[in-house]
Amino acid sequence: MKINMVRNIYLMKTKITLAALCLSGLSTSAMAIDCSSIPAWNATASYGGGSQVKEQNNAYKANWWSQGHNPVNYSGQWQEWTLVGACDGAVSSSSKSSVASSVVVSSSSKSSSPVISSSSSSSVVTGNCASPQYAAGTNYAAGALAQNAGSEYRCTVAGWCGSTASWAYAPGTGAHWQQAWELVRSCGAVSSSVASSSVTTSKSSSSSSAVVVSSSRSSSSVSGNGRVPGDAAALPKHALVGYWHNFDNGSGVLRLADVDASWDVIVIAFVDDAGNGNVEFRLDPALNKAQFIQDVAAKRAQGKNIVLSYGGEKGTVTLNNSTNLANFVNSTAAIINEYGFDGVDIDLESGAGVIHGAPVISNMVSAIKQLDAMYPDLYVSMAPEHPYVQGGYVAYSGIWGAYLPMIDQLRNELDLLHVQLYNNGGLATPYSPQAYQAGTVDMMVASARMMIEGFPLANGTAGQFKGLRPDQVALGLPSGPRAAGSGQATTADINRAVSCLALRTNCGSNVPLAAYSDFRGVMTWSINWDVKDGRIFSVPVGNHLKTLP
Secondary structure (H helix, E strand, O other): OOHHHHHHHHHHHOOOOOOOEOHHHOOOOOOOOOOOOOOEOOOOOEEOOOOEEEEOOEEEEEOOOEEOOOOOOOOOOOOOEEEEEEOOOOOOOOOOOOOHHHOOOOOOOOOOEEEEEEEEEEEOOEEOOOOOEOOOOOOOOOOOEEEEOOEEEEEOOHHHHOOOOHHHHOOOOOOOHHHOEEEEEEEOOOOOEEEEEEEEEEOOOOOOOOOOOOOOOOHHHOOOOOOOOOOOOOOOOOEEEEEEEOOOOOOOOOOHHHOOOOOOEEEEEEEEEEEOOEEEOOOOOOOOHHHHHHHHHHHHHOOOEEEEEEEEOOOOOOOOOHHHHHHHHHHHHHHHHHHOOOEEEEEEOHHHOOOOOOHHHHHHHHHHHHHHHHOOOOEEEEOOEHHHOHHHHOOOOOOOOOOHHHHHHOOOOOOEEEEEOOOOOOEOOOOOOOOEOOOOHHHHHHHHHHHHHOEEHHHHOOOEEOOOOHHHEEEEEEOOOOOOOOOOOOHHHHHHHHHHHHHOOOOOOOOOOOOOOOOOEEEEEOHHHHHHOOOOOHHHHHHHHHHOO
16 A cells, blocks of 8 residues: 555544534433442552443543553543543443434543534434444445444444454444444434534533544554554465664664565564663654654555564563553553554563563563453564573573573464574584584574474473474574674575475475474564665565465
């Protein structure tokens, strides 16, 4: 999809949707929400998705895990809480009255809210509805009709209408249905009076005649193909993965739009540690933030996964306690929402303190599970150095095999593991008395075999690592001579290793137990260096992956 097309979708979807009630003409009023059994919000308590609390005489429902974030201040677009309604009987977006489908209510601002003043009125059309019942995941075209919750709706943006996230886009009831649908008629219900509107600004949200407007989803989390953050594109059977870095290490600053289409996953390196568990993404000053966000949306529209990475050679995270953990999850979610990323990648190296027993391991596991619950189909990958993974064969303490508990506990959430086979020398394996030399076909094949077939820990004295599925494993290699200090492999040998693993052909002395036809592919550091060097990696390796059945 061209960039200008994505921009047009963005402009269309960031218009504020206005709706108001002419309360004087109603013969019935919205029912009061009974808050007697709803507990008060507690700043120290943690709440799972679906939990209800009351705060400042309003009821709220948690969209996902939350702790320490007051629902009054965190119930805006794509935040933890949704306003359910007022405990004193004020009209709410969850009201089951006959006019609920024409009302949009939001608490997205804690100090200043746009409010609506009536200028004229018209009636909502009523009648019999012949359209089919809405079903999440249906391929609705723009203009298609569907009915839900007693009303009929017309699809305005096909990608969102067809989303499987019914909690977000179910017409009339989803948290963000207005971004995908427009109300056509009430199916046989009593007509209601709806005011045409003009927007003014008020410092108070307590006006009895005003209805607060809910704006469309933030532009930074909208993609041109209608996928929400975490709604990751399906990987091809054999994928090419590359790291795009947000800094100039001699390769130059590369605009995301200039990354060619051969890459199936683009990992954005790196997020920064902002202290107390918080993380932030600092875009290189040479790049324009708004343009970068549009570039992310354009790549996603092409079916690419764009993933945010923690760590790097000098990167750290702070995950020592429950406060750090809550801040880490919330700040990561904020970045995903702002930029529209599909998921996260864990690339913590020596500076991040990943050793056996360190709290960063258990807290990272908890963080990923919480994020995975928050976002449907969150993409999760890891890129540890090989001493932290296959090194567990030699020893199982300190850094040796320190990633293995994390890999094991996240195997259900993990999309792809691409261990770095560079900058760390040769690889000791169960298959040879001598370590395999870095960059050789045997070393690459042996590293993947260990992750797929499993291997004994600490030479058999500390148990066994259970293998992953072949589709969860890829090789991790430098893109060229300038991308890493050591561990380079020729593209011919990389292609031989991939063929050996996927087809059990062109092997060296190390041969897998079976042909792993679903073996996922190859990751490289870095896309920037590959472009600088004339695509010496992506062209031959990417083309070879496409030839595999």
